[in-house]
Amino acid sequence: MRQSLIVARVVSILWLLAVAGPIRAAQSPTPTAPAARVTVIKAGRLVDPEAGTATPNQVIVVEGEKIKAVGANLSVPPGAQVIDLSTMTVLPGLVDAHAHLGLTYKEVPEHNYYYLTYVMDSTPLRAIQAASNAMQMLAAGFTVVRDVGNNALYVDVALRQAIEQGWLGGPTIIPSGPMIGSTGGQFRPTPEMYRDHKIMFPEYIDANSPDEIVRAVRENMLFGAKTIKLCIDCQPWGYSVEDIKLAMREAAKGGCLVEGHVQTPEGAQRAIDAGIHMIAHGDALTPEHHAQMAAKGIFLNGTDVPQMPYAAYGGSDEEFAATVANLKDAYEKKVPVTFSTDMDYWNERMRDPKTGKWLNKGQLVLNFLMPWQKAGIPARDVLKAMTIIGYRAADVMKERGPIKPGLYADIIAVPGDPLTDIDAVRDVQFVMKNGTVFKKDGVMLAEESLHPGPVRGWNRR
Numbered sequence: 419m420r421q422s423l424i425v426a427r428v429v430s431i432l433w434l435l436a437v438a439g440p441i442r443a444a445q446s447p448t449p450t451a452p453a454a455r456v457t458v459i460k461a462g463r464l465v466d467p468e469a470g471t472a473t474p475n476q477v478i479v480v481e482g483e484k485i486k487a488v489g490a491n492l493s494v495p496p497g498a499q500v501i502d503l504s505t506m507t508v509l510p511g512l513v514d515a516h517a518h519l520g521l522t523y524k525e526v527p528e529h530n531y532y533y534l535t536y537v538m539d540s541t542p543l544r545a546i547q548a549a550s551n552a553m554q555m556l557a558a559g560f561t562v563v564r565d566v567g568n569n570a571l572y573v574d575v576a577l578r579q580a581i582e583q584g585w586l587g588g589p590t591i592i593p594s595g596p597m598i599g600s601t602g603g604q605f606r607p608t609p610e611m612y613r614d615h616k617i618m619f620p621e622y623i624d625a626n627s628p629d630e631i632v633r634a635v636r637e638n639m640l641f642g643a644k645t646i647k648l649c650i651d652c653q654p655w656g657y658s659v660e661d662i663k664l665a666m667r668e669a670a671k672g673g674c675l676v677e678g679h680v681q682t683p684e685g686a687q688r689a690i691d692a693g694i695h696m697i698a699h700g701d702a703l704t705p706e707h708h709a710q711m712a713a714k715g716i717f718l719n720g721t722d723v724p725q726m727p728y729a730a731y732g733g734s735d736e737e738f739a740a741t742v743a744n745l746k747d748a749y750e751k752k753v754p755v756t757f758s759t760d761m762d763y764w765n766e767r768m769r770d771p772k773t774g775k776w777l778n779k780g781q782l783v784l785n786f787l788m789p790w791q792k793a794g795i796p797a798r799d800v801l802k803a804m805t806i807i808g809y810r811a812a813d814v815m816k817e818r819g820p821i822k823p824g825l826y827a828d829i830i831a832v833p834g835d836p837l838t839d840i841d842a843v844r845d846v847q848f849v850m851k852n853g854t855v856f857k858k859d860g861v862m863l864a865e866e867s868l869h870p871g872p873v874r875g876w877n878r879r
């Protein structure tokens with residue numbers, strides 16, 4: 419290249435930098451902090467789910483997005499908006515520790531075979547399903563949802579970002595990105611779909627060697643995953659103890675906990691031996707596994723299916739009895755069991771039997787209380803699973819969860835007493851997320867939580 423041409427290039431690059439600098443600055447405003455609006459909540463009873471107690475007549479002061487103070491006789495700052503929940507029980511938001519908000523397999527046309535859902539429902543359609551599901555979950559009182567795979571092309575990450583940036587109201591999403599599995603994920607593809615059409619991605623990432631496992635974990639974290647999901651034994655070859663440990667070491671570099679999908683006793687044992695952070699699905703676990711999980715503090719996201727006419731799997735008396743017995747044993751052995759649903763399907767039976775009206779996502783998800791109730795688990799412990807244990811599994815306790823000064827204001831209220839009757843959480847009348855009221859007097863306030871731009875900051879991840 420000639421000298422004059424190099425000089426010309428350098429000059430033009432410098433010019434571009436000079437021009438681009440101010441433009442870039444102008445296009446990236448600092449996230450606009452919401453005006454430090456002060457809201458005061460008067461709580462008839464305030465639940466501490468960790469202790470399993472409630473204190474009467476408490477006042478919660480919320481400044482902007484966070485809790486400023488909690489106490490009995492706090493004065494109302496001038497100009498504060500007062501929300502009177504003095505006839506209600508106020509508690510922190512709920513957690514679904516295992517969900518797939520961007521997947522909806524159906525009986526018609528795909529016969530609940532979600533390989534077909536993946537082929538038929540586009541990523542954009544699934545992203546819109548996820549946004550709708552997220553709003554319904556928040557309306558039901560869920561302020562944190564772990565969204566762990568089967569989400570097309572990172573729908574879970576996009577959903578988290580849209581909510582974080584302020585486009586719409588929704589729970590704090592803890593996305594995993596695509597599930598990482600050894601050859602085939604959970605699919606049984608034909609050779610041509612697998613080899614010529616590369617059908618696995620984006621529903622799964624095939625990672626077979628140690629190098630591929632490291633690359634897959636890194637890529638998911640690079641693209642926004644906040645937790646890592648592994649297929650431990652989706653195929654007979656699965657992952658070894660060493661493979662799982664390797665994925666955990668790599669995930670730790672990005673601050674991610676690791677959840678393993680488990681469907682065989684052998685797979686469960688490998689995951690436990692590796693000291694995995696949490697196991698998804700309780701069906702294959704034995705009492706011996708539960709004892710080991712309790713000793714190691716491994717979370718169980720059991721995804722225990724209720725005996726409902728619409729349940730995609732099971733539903734028979736025998737299967738439900740086995741589900742209840744497993745959950746009861748895990749609880750009695752003191753495994754940290756979360757409330758988790760895996761509710762990612764839809765069918766024509768999802769109606770209220772009395773009114774014939776469609777059940778919404780929140781109502782469907784809350785029917786997963788059924789196995790907990792059938793197992794005779796006390797309401798206060800079910801509530802602890804739905805809150806504290808869920809926050810821990812979602813790894814959010816440093817910034818949200820409990821109603822404590824300094825944490826984000828994620829607050830819900832119900833007329834009943836969830837410490838003695840867990841069915842009380844089926845009637846969430848009030849929802850505040852990040853200090854914004856999303857639902858009041860049982861009505862969703864769409865205008866409060868929908869915005870035509872990233873009002874919390876375009877760069878929030």
Ligand SMILES: [Zn+2]
Pocket residue numbers: 516517518698760
């Ligand atoms: Zn699942």
